Amino acid sequence: MKILFxxxxxVLMEEMTVYFSSQGYVCEQATTFFQSLGKVETYAYDxxxxxxxxxxxxxxxxxxxxxxxxxxTGIIILTANNSLNDKLEGLNSGADDYxxxxxxxxxxSARVNAIYRRKTLKTSENLKFADFMIDPxxxxxxxxxxxxQLTKKEYxxxxxxVVNKNRVVSKSAIAEHIWGDNFDQADNFDAVYVHLTNLRKxxxxxxxxxxxxxxxxxxxxxSC
Amino acid sequence: MKLIVxxxxxxxxxxxxxxxxxxxxxxxxxxDNISSEIREQLELQVDMISQxxxxxxxxxxxxxxxxxxxxxTIAPSVFKDTLIxxxxxxxxxxxxxxxxxxxxxNKPYNIKVMTTYIGxxxxxxxxxxxxxxxxxxxxxxxxxxxxxxxxNIWRPFLNNLSILKEHSVQARTxxxxxxxxxxxxxxxxxxxxxxxxxNRKEYTGLQEFTENASHELQTPISIIRARLEGMSQxxxxxxxxxxxSDAKQALDRLSxxxxxxxxxxxxxxxxxxxxxxxxxxxILTGQIVQLEELFESRGxxxxxxxxxxxxxxxxxxxxxxxxxxxSNILKHANREGFVAIVxxxxxxxxxxxxxxxxxxxxxxxxxxxxxxxPSAGVGLGLSIINQICLVHKWRVTYQYTGGxxxxxxxxxxx
Numbered sequence: 001m002k003i004l005f006x007x008x009x010x011v012l013m014e015e016m017t018v019y020f021s022s023q024g025y026v027c028e029q030a031t032t033f034f035q036s037l038g039k040v041e042t043y044a045y046d047x048x049x050x051x052x053x054x055x056x057x058x059x060x061x062x063x064x065x066x067x068x069x070x071x072x073t074g075i076i077i078l079t080a081n082n083s084l085n086d087k088l089e090g091l092n093s094g095a096d097d098y099x100x101x102x103x104x105x106x107x108x109s110a111r112v113n114a115i116y117r118r119k120t121l122k123t124s125e126n127l128k129f130a131d132f133m134i135d136p137x138x139x140x141x142x143x144x145x146x147x148x149q150l151t152k153k154e155y156x157x158x159x160x161x162v163v164n165k166n167r168v169v170s171k172s173a174i175a176e177h178i179w180g181d182n183f184d185q186a187d188n189f190d191a192v193y194v195h196l197t198n199l200r201k202x203x204x205x206x207x208x209x210x211x212x213x214x215x216x217x218x219x220x221x222x223s224c
Numbered sequence: 225m226k227l228i229v230x231x232x233x234x235x236x237x238x239x240x241x242x243x244x245x246x247x248x249x250x251x252x253x254x255x256d257n258i259s260s261e262i263r264e265q266l267e268l269q270v271d272m273i274s275q276x277x278x279x280x281x282x283x284x285x286x287x288x289x290x291x292x293x294x295x296x297t298i299a300p301s302v303f304k305d306t307l308i309x310x311x312x313x314x315x316x317x318x319x320x321x322x323x324x325x326x327x328x329x330n331k332p333y334n335i336k337v338m339t340t341y342i343g344x345x346x347x348x349x350x351x352x353x354x355x356x357x358x359x360x361x362x363x364x365x366x367x368x369x370x371x372x373x374x375x376n377i378w379r380p381f382l383n384n385l386s387i388l389k390e391h392s393v394q395a396r397t398x399x400x401x402x403x404x405x406x407x408x409x410x411x412x413x414x415x416x417x418x419x420x421x422x423n424r425k426e427y428t429g430l431q432e433f434t435e436n437a438s439h440e441l442q443t444p445i446s447i448i449r450a451r452l453e454g455m456s457q458x459x460x461x462x463x464x465x466x467x468x469s470d471a472k473q474a475l476d477r478l479s480x481x482x483x484x485x486x487x488x489x490x491x492x493x494x495x496x497x498x499x500x501x502x503x504x505x506x507i508l509t510g511q512i513v514q515l516e517e518l519f520e521s522r523g524x525x526x527x528x529x530x531x532x533x534x535x536x537x538x539x540x541x542x543x544x545x546x547x548x549x550x551s552n553i554l555k556h557a558n559r560e561g562f563v564a565i566v567x568x569x570x571x572x573x574x575x576x577x578x579x580x581x582x583x584x585x586x587x588x589x590x591x592x593x594x595x596x597x598p599s600a601g602v603g604l605g606l607s608i609i610n611q612i613c614l615v616h617k618w619r620v621t622y623q624y625t626g627g628x629x630x631x632x633x634x635x636x637x638x
Contacts (some may be wrong), residue, residue: 010445012447014447015450015453039249080439085497088497102445105448105450105453169473170453173453183551218456219456
């Protein structure tokens with residue numbers, strides 16, 4: 001999968017590209033509107049992650065150009081300004097999703113994956129890890145063709161881990177993913193723990209292997 | 225004291241004293257005039273009697289005393305009042321008498337003539353009554369005139385007063401005051417307009433400052449978060465883990481406060497063009513379902529009475545509104561406590577059992593007002609709720625009765 005990141009802040013750019021490269025994506029970078037113009041006119045990307053506020057223009061203005069070149073490209077806008085107008089304008093001009101800074105790179109990864117599956121793959125391609133198989137269309141989990149019943153939140157949690165495998169994810173990031181950022185995440189840590197324990201137990205029962213490790217003081221890490 | 229009462233009172237005292245003074249003067253002047261008229265009349269009578277005596281006629285009249293004196297001393301004439309018994313009315317009545325000594329045909333006579341006093345008391349009573357009536361009429365007329373004046377002349381002033389009472393520095397509309405043809409009121413209006421404009425400018429400036437400051441903070445917060453998450457991926461000593469974990473928690477809090485402030489600033493001046501007929505019941509139920517296990521884990525007994533209705537609102541803001549209310553309940557409801565959520569076409573109501581507020585009720589919606597429990601949030605939730613209601617012209621009320629906190633959003637502002 002090929003992703004274009006347009007972001008003028010070097011640290012955030014580094015964080016995103018390092019993480020997405022480690023997950024096996026091909027990452028392209030542009031730090032200005034002008035630089036992005038050259039890229040979007042030449043290449044087609046699967047996903048474009050656009051910062052709204054660029055030193056020489058607005059990321060929103062790139063959307064029509066990108067869609068003109070390749071209508072299949074999934075677009076996510078990033079804004080520091082939690083402004084409804086930006087959001088509406090972005091979504092109206094063809095963006096698929098919207099993230100407000102500060103965001104977790106794992107959340108961005110989850111969104112990128114969801115859009116990629118929906119837009120680029122179109123047909124539902126099942127996700128596989130070890131002997132497990134996830135059907136994203138039906139939101140079901142199978143172990144060697146046998147269905148494992150998951151609650152809605154356990155499924156959300158599993159998907160989050162699968163797209164962020166080998167990454168230590170914090171409880172706050174998980175809570176924000178499941179309950180949205182309107183809640184005070186600290187309230188939900190207990191609930192995160194409960195869902196996580198249940199999910200762990202179900203995976204363990206099927207495969208006799210603990211895929212989710214607790215990382216002391218930091219959160220959880222899924223690996224397979 | 226109302227202006228009309230004050231002016232009426234002044235008017236009343238003034239009219240009373242003027243009328244008392246004029247009444248007294250009137251009475252005194254009248255008495256003086258009548259006395260001198262009576263004296264003239266009595267003098268004439270004495271003169272006519274003395275003429276009769278001179279002609280040698282017998283003088284026998286009622287109320288006339290004629291005495292022949294022995295000594296030839298001429299006493300000065302006396303004009304006085306006296307009491308005479310009136311056997312018809314069976315009472316003593318006041319009379320004037322004039323007693324004069326005259327030498328007629330070389331004999332000294334004392335002539336005393338009397339005439340009735342015509343009841344000065346009656347005069348006094350009549351005059352007082354007339355003046356009292358006059359006072360009453362004047363005061364009533366004054367009050368009536370004042371009342372009409374206040375109805376017409378003061379009306380714009382009073383209307384403007386109620387407009388000002390309703391006007392808030394956060395209002396999006398200009399201060400629209402009623403015009404008046406009275407210069408003083410127009411001056412007041414001009415000053416008020418200027419004052420409101422200046423206030424609004426300062427307020428907007430402050431909001432813009434908050435927004436810009438929060439906005440500028442978002443990028444550094446993002447960078448710190450990215451770096452802390454990056455650090456979390458490294459193998460760290462337990463000591464380092466604690467440092468990073470504390471820093472992350474504090475950053476989460478900072479990020480929360482900052483987002484809240486940014487939202488509040490936006491709520492005060494942004495337009496929310498996405499307002500539409502919103503299936504609020506679906507949104508509410510959806511969010512409750514999302515939080516089900518959080519309610520369960522706290523043992524909260526949730527009672528719902530949610531009717532399928534839609535309300536004109538911004539979906540973005542309504543989500544935040546509900547999330548804040550639910551968050552508030554999860555934070556502050558007693559464990560195992562009772563919680564009720566009611567939605568109908570008039571109102572949205574959240575009730576939960578909980579400890580009384582540790583601060584005054586009117587400060588409830590103020591920023592950063594919170595109790596100092598470790599579980600307390602950043603203290604912006606209720607001000608955000610309040611501001612969202614303002615944007616939609618809804619009214620939000622709070623009550624604490626029977627150990628239950630009760631928040632209600634009224635969709636119809638009346």
